Amino acid sequence: MQPFELVRAPSPSDAAQLTKDEHTRLIAGGTNLLDLMKLQVETPSRLADISRLDCAEITDTPDGGLRIGALVTNTATAVHPRVRQDYPVLARAILAGATQQLRNKATTGGNLCQRTRCFYFTKIDQPCNKRDPGSGCSAIEGVAKLHAVLGTSDQCIATYPGDMAVAMSALDAEVHIMKEDGTERSVPVRDFHLLPGDTPWRENELGRGEMITAVTLPPPVGGAHYYRKVRERSSYAFALVSVAAVIEIEGGVFTRADLAFGGLAHKPWFDPAIGAVLLGKAADDALFDEAADVLLQSARGFGENDFKIPLARRTLRAVLTQAVEDAA
Amino acid sequence: MSTTRTENDGKARLDDMKQGVLGEPLPRIDGLAKVTGTARYAAEYPIDNCAEGVLVTSTITHGTVTRLDTQAALTMPGVIAVIDDSRLITRAVQGTAGEAPQQAPVTVCYWGQPIALVVAESFEQARDAAKRIHVEYDASPNPSLSPDDVTPEEQEDDTVSQGDLEQAMKDAAHSVDVRIATKGHASAAMEPHAAIADWDGEELTVHASLQMLNYNISELADALDIPEDKIRLIARFVGGGFGSKLGISPDVVAASLASIKLKRPVRVVLSRQQVFQCIMRRSETTQRLRLAATSEGKLIGFGHEALVSNLPGEEFCEPVLQSSHFMYRGENRELMLNLARIHRMTAGSVRAPGEAVGMPALEAAMDMLAEKSGVDPVQLRLMNIPDKDPENDLPFSSHKLAECLRQGADAFGWDAGPRKARQRREGEWWIGTGMASGARIHNTMESRTRVTLSADGTARVETDMTDIGTGTYTILAQMVAEMLGMDPAAVRVDIGDTRHPRGPGSGGSWGASSIGSAAFLACRAIREDLAARAGVAEEALDLRDGKVGGGRTLVDVLGGESLSHEGHYKPAKAQEEYTAAGFGAFFAQVRVNHFTGETRVDRMLGAFGFGRVLNRRTARSQFLGGLTWSIGTALTEALEFDPRDGHLVNCDLAEYHVPVHRDVPDLDVVLVEERDAIASPIEAKGIGELGMCGGAAAIGNAIYNACGARVLQFPITPDSVLASLPRDSCKLLREAGAMRGLA
Amino acid sequence: MFKGTIIAKEAAKGFEEIQDMAGTIGINGTAHSLPADPRTSLLDFLRHDLGLTGTKKGCDHGQCGACTVIVNGMRINSCLTLAAMHEGDRVTTIEGIGGPDAPSDLQHAFMAHDALQCGYCTPGQICSAQAMLAEIAEGWPSDATADLTSEATFSDEEIRERMSGNLCRCGAYANIVAAIRDVARGRADATV
Incomplete structure (x- = not known):
């Protein structure tokens, strides 16, 4: 790690203000940031410790939803009785990610900002447009098994590696952001992460002078919740493909199908058209394929990751088949 | 009293012993140290004034280092030196080499090759400084990178051509002709390679994470160009090896050179990424299997060919066909092993090469043949x-x-x-x-160990053999306890130190049988001394629970003296006939x-x-x-x-x-x-x-x-x-x- | 204007230095001063500054679990956290779980089941298991839990999932699970 000074931010707005300096990073759990600092992928000269700020609570919202503070650990979210009861897809997604040790430290805000696992991003001696704008993308013609098949650009094919945000995307959660002046704005999780386009270093909506303070979940939507993660180990591995689903089936037809996908893109992939294919229709294989066709209509593989396209289709089919069986 | 026992009469004696501890499921005697975290591994010795070193590694694949700009690093707080000595080794040593590998790191042969060492007062200072060394290269164009890109070298010792396999395949009632690929593997031992070197002006003491001190001491002496008797290697606990610590690694030589130069102890621990990138890989393989069988499934033809890879200049070639030579019948045989020279990191031993x-x-x-037939x-x-x-x-x-x-x-x-x-x-x-x-x-490998039966009736066994998690500590205690008739708790096992007789090293699965045999021979010599004192033939000597023949105690028979013998086991010529x-x-x-x-x-x-x-x-x-x-x-x-x-x-x-x-x-x-x-x-x-x-x-x-x-x-x-x-x-x-x- | 407390700094950058920064961190019941260099990970602080080498460095990136310690009752990877951020925290390492004179039930069980080979991952496995048993007792679910809303049940599959953050390259997993299973049963019997 390069030398840095460690300061403690007394409030979210102070923390937000500190991030106006491009060499300052906020640190909470630190599980991703310190990892990258040791590799000198991140080289801040100042760390602002926000871990003791008053953003570590889970509270009910007036409309019956849930507000998860930015500093709530992944563990605290996953084990919270209301999350388990009303938003099991979120608990499942978190529990499918990382390890207990990491989840005990990792926070809601930090996890939303988790950076890609692209092999070339994490090696400072390799060209990477995300880390070193204009240097090129090594992954496109390199080892790209983990990489994206949706929403890629000729600048970057990295994936967002997290699980939590995929479930939040299915749940249509909102990210709350405090600005340096103490005012707040909110962004749907579905819009929080960005596609790489020509600016792969911009990964999300968070700007300088801002800090995430919370994520709110809407009132419980009911339905059956699924988080299906396909990975190369049975635990402790990043998703090849993951599917977060909130499904309701009444009288044999889909009445709700909120679907989000991980491992496929630079962001949790949500497209309302995928679920819309299913609504009002009776479940069958052909229908599942139709939904997968919408998901994958613009999919493009880069050789090693071509398999993600059929795998995404099959994983979606697995989840929908399971939902149909459970509803029977 | 000390003599050396060298013969190997092959006569089964252990089943005649009376203590009854050999083979028993004794809990490992080093277990308590390990579960309480008190077992010390290489990097964990508390040594005053120890500086910290971090390796700088190459960012080209093949070529020459033309300039190492250390200016920025040397002005950083805490940075003591940059070591770019031509004696630094560029890769880990292959198992049983007994000599230094390629040195002179100005020549780069693979991406990630060590080229220098930064030494600082603290680890964080050294790690940061290692990233600030600006290296200029003269890169060679288009190095070969894929086994498919080059004409491979046939390993003639492995080639077998018997009968006519092609005809057998045609004649076979059932046949299989299939190509199977395997990806490369890493040993990934949990303890990263690490060394603390301490040069006191006369002697170099190195705590290191190594499997085979008996070879490693020669390798280090050769690399440093100093005599072996000036070097002491210590590896009492080794956090896994799986082949990756058979030979000395770049950390060992770098720490030693730095300590000699700076006249203070220096610790070098490889990062996990460096362990992956500059120690050993198991080669990927592409293999072709041909099996020809009769209608009943009896093999009449057997073919196994493999292509593996390694760096130019490395002797190691993944011995894919090793057991295929004798595994199954089949009078028509074709076996061939090919090696492609490519500029990926060194290929070497990973568990069960x-x-x-x-x-x-x-x-x-x-x-597939079972299904077909x-x-x-x-x-x-x-x-x-x-x-x-x-x-x-x-x-x-x-x-x-x-x-x-x-x-x-x-x-x-x-x-x-x-x-x-x-x-x-x-x-x-x-x-x-x-x-x-x-x-x-x-x-099996030649091995020596010293066993001492002390006057107080306890025993000590000493060798430079290591325990990499395999259980050497425990089986040596059991062997000595069995042969000398005592509780294994009365046996002190002192291993992993080159001050002791040379063992076989941990590798190739030969450790237990080789060092166990040396201990057996040493104990038998002690038994002969005891038998003489007790006035019986050695074969008749009944040692159990610290007593001789159920009567006099060992302490009594020893009469205040201790008995010590070095067991020297050499593989018997007869083994070559099987x-x-x-x-x-x-x-x-x-x-x-x-x-x-x-x-x-x-x-x-x-x-x-x-x-x-x-x-x-x-x-x-x-x-x-x-x-x-x-x-x-x-x-x-x-x-x-x-x-x-x-x-x-x-x-x-x-x-x-x-x-x-x-x-x-x-x-x-x-x-x-x-x-x-x-x-x-x-x-x-x-x-x-x-x-x-x-x-x-x-x-x-x-x-x-x-x-x-x-x-x-x-x-x-x-x-x-x-x-x-x-x-x-x-x-x-x-x-x-x-x-x-x-x- | 920013009014923060400087926990530690390598170079002054215009922030007022607070005199009472001499905060401490509690390790196995003893208070220690925080390290001067804020870069120091909790792991390096334990191993290097305090000489508590029972906690192991296997990867330094939160990928192996050898560095697992228990902070305020929660197991974490000590390599991925700055010691300076743990002012006032209580840390338990393997040395605090049990020394050679008085090993804990888990340490005994690891020996009895040969739940270790090279021993390098062992302290992390034990610290992790210690916290894991408490997590199950708290009713926390895992990826292996079938029903998120019912009581967490104890099973081999639950142990395996919950311990998956602790790699063992020697391959002692089967014995580690057996050791933990034994301790869980023993503790359950003891509370009946």
């Missing part, structure tokens, strides 16, 4: 066990494959009925079983997800014949380790190299997938009783590697039996299963009525 990847490929092919897979192996080595007609020293197959099948509950893929389904999961044979060649190997049989039940191609191992069993069991508990643990590695080889482990600069891409434990707890189910181990008097004086053979020599194929074959996907590569990842699934799988499913809920 050769058989770890050769046996799974062979056993996958055998499964309609012979039960266990029966097919049984009927093809040769009576003697099929290539050189040597007898086997002992051969327990048949017993392993039978006992293993019995313990597993193997169904010898007709086999067909895709017969059992639970929900989304196809369930199937598979089996494979296993073999690992047996070797083919010696450990054998095993693997059985697995897996489930494969119909939708996603994910595989889970439900249960796995291995049955092994490996000579005398020295400790049932630690022996079983070694096999559990081998089975776990079999799971990794089968399903998860694969090194990936960049196609443009050859660097190891997945160079950490997040992306190189060693199995985690959840990948490993309950495992069963059957220890098949065996005494192999040819193999070693103590009738033992190796354990550490045998447990993974074929096991991956049992899983691969079970995957085929479960879902019908015959994946011709290892590891068998979800994508490769999906790519190999029968195309009509959904239709079949519906016919089977398994897709409940689907129209």
